[in-house]
Amino acid sequence: MTMAAAERPRGIGGAISDIFFARPQLLTLLLLMPPLLWIGVVYVGSLFALLLQSFYSLDDFSGLVVHQFTLATYQQLFEGSNVQIILRTVVMAALVTVVSAFIAFPIAYYAARYARGWMKALFYLAVMMPLWSSYLVKVYAWKLILAKEGVITWFANALHMGWLLDGVLGLPIVGGPSLSFSYVGTFLVFVYIWLPYMILPTQAALERVPANFIEASADLGADPGQTFRTVIFPLALPGIVAGSIFTFSLTLGDYIIPQIVGNSRLMIGQAVYTLQGTAGNIPLAAAFTVVPMVIMAFYLWMAKRMGAFDVL
Amino acid sequence: MSSNGKNTSPLGLRVAAIGGLLFLHLPLAFIFLYAFTTEEKSFAFPPPGLTTKWFGVAWSSRPDIWPPLYLSLQVAAIATILALIFGTLAAAALSRTKFFGRESISLLFVLPIALPGIITGIALRSAFDIMSIPFSVWTIILGHATFCIVVVYNNAVARFRRLSGNLVEASMDLGADGFQTFRHIILPQIGTALLAGGMLAFALSFDEVIVTTFTAGQQTTLPIWMLSELIRPRQRPVTNVVAVFVFLVTLLPILAAYYLTREGEHTGGSSK
């Protein structure tokens, strides 16, 4: 008999506690099992099932999936229009990433270096709110801003800049009948929607640059431009790379934005959506989803080498 | 860093920062504005006239709004509860002890958010197909809970790590068994983080559209309803009224979550 046993009853809770105390791994296992079954088995299992589908093919005549291992579907992926879809999406993702970085930097820099107290909280909220608030509502807002009869056209005319808007819309490929049916429009919405994902990691990286680095640089004779190029920018770069993971990956996989604001030329997400839906070509749809996965795996590998993960 | 005289920002920077923030927030104002326009067939700007009648129309003459709203609330509520249970279990297990494979498992729990939604959606859809599971409310909930678990997990794991192991030992030292320690020490410490995670999960689920289109079948959630209104518009201002509502329903939990975790965020941020 142990000394405390006489003092109070153990109860069921105490008895179970004793078992877990003797076997702590058992408790960890019991805690981990349900979520691991969900994410590790159901979710990852689904991902593997998807991957497996990409090695099947669609019979052109019957329209049924042939459950036989083949690389024919991947071969299809690299034919004419499919390659164009991939290239178009990657170029879009790259442009969105670069422009987001340019718009995000001043906000992040100001918030990290000059905003204090309530200003700082305000900046944080001003970035967090659009990040979490309704995706569809934000896309919708741009649908009505970009409409032919909408806000931008009105402002362009009011400022006597209608010629500029017409000029942009007249450009080959990126132009269109109105902003909401052009790549320029799609691009603007992408930048808008993913911008907060770029601001937050950039700001986190800049927060870590001590103010005296900048003073030290100035003390050693660097002008503000040199200080920016040689001190601030290199230290902020991991944050920008971390942000670019989001902007790039999210643009690659999105199919709602180009569907609502854009023209009839598809992006990867739309191709996947149509292929698995109306066309019923699950194998090719699955092969298409492998593209962003491979690109992101490569991207993440590069980012890891640049130390971007420490900022997340 | 003190805010002394030389710490004032250059004008160009200030203009660019404020311009960027306006770019982030101004578009949402138009959602509000267009909820009051008298023009229902186009997005004409400026609105030819202003009216509040669309709120009445949305409330009483559009019965197609209500079932999606109920479904979205139901899905978000159940997905959030599931996410709270599973996300907390995962966070508790992974912050307890070091064990073989812990790092890879933590990576696993971030995957549903790290991968584009379309991949999660189509993967779940083909899994339902393979196992011949018919689409229902539960397939939607399963899809939502999958990424909601991640949100709760992320919030909880950060707090679990800050929860000093000494507090748990101190409680056991003072005679509390595992359950008593959980109730009196651990739960009060992680409670706000769980609440915040739950709020964010709810907001995320309530307006999710990408995964939902793949796991919904014939069911229509509010975002799916909105999406179809965007593609085939009927009374556009009514869609704006619903958009305003969705925006507010997601905004409130986000603000609450910010409020609940702000002290932690700030101390966490300063120690980075």
Place this chain on the structure above:
Amino acid sequence: MSPAVRFQNVSRRFGAIRAVDGVSLDIQPGEFFALLGPSGSGKTTCLRLIAGFEQPDEGHIEIFGETVEGVPPYRRNVNTVFQDYALFPHMTVGENVAYGLMIKGVGKAERETKARDALAMVKLAGYEGRRTAQLSGGQRQRVALARALVNGPKVLLLDEPLGALDLKLREQMQEELKSLQTSLGITFVFVTHDQGEALSMANRVAIFSEGKIVQVGTPADVYERPTSRFVADFVGSSNVLSPEVAASHGGSATWTSLRPERIEVVATGAGVPTGYASARGKVSVVSYQGAVTRITVVTDKLPLVASVPATTPFNKGDEVTIAWPMAAMVSMGDAA
């Protein structure tokens, strides 16, 4: 009567590291016992073995005659004052102190009275309603002490209890802990890396090195009769004489400890007192320390450190004769 704490050949490994390696130890009821050693020497692990946070891989542990292997901390009548105090941040001072009683199911009125008494005992009467964040380091320490003592433990464990306090407060708390222990008569076991703290507070000291106990004894024992070079060097400072040097000065041919404060400087012209050994050398380092001056004298055999009254000024390069009583040379056997 059985000892308060008994370790029999206890080992605890973490991976390949033997944190505690075959320790045997008896701590008697009512003792104020110090576990002293450098960091990583296994003293804290020993404390955690008594508390129940760790379980031994080998050996046997008893608390007042009862085997405690496999007994979880919440079933041991032992309480701990943690190094960082581990006060519950979401509770008031009063709730912290009453926590153990609440868990035991003691009624609200009774536990509030007991908590108030315990706080008064550590000179924090009236602090029940405070938040722990409002307290100073010394006050937190007292709350942690009250929180442990209110449960009436048979053994109180203290992990580096004074480590986080500044010098003045530390001296004051040393006094208080000592008188508290005397009046309560509870066995106190405390861990420290500060030899001064161990010597001034404890009845007995166990000195740890690399997971093993190298010497156990009263403070006077371990200071005056170190049995190893490690103890001679770790407890206070010491001149260690090799067997040959010790023999040449008339001591036994073993490793020998000679404390600096036992060495005197012989005034010019005066002879070496009888019963003293002596050496001649040149002063190489002079270090003024207030009450005493430490000088290093390079003799023909080895440099010796002497601690002498600060009244006589010395300069680098002075030729001096130093002498010490034969009895000040303490043989450490053949221990390395």
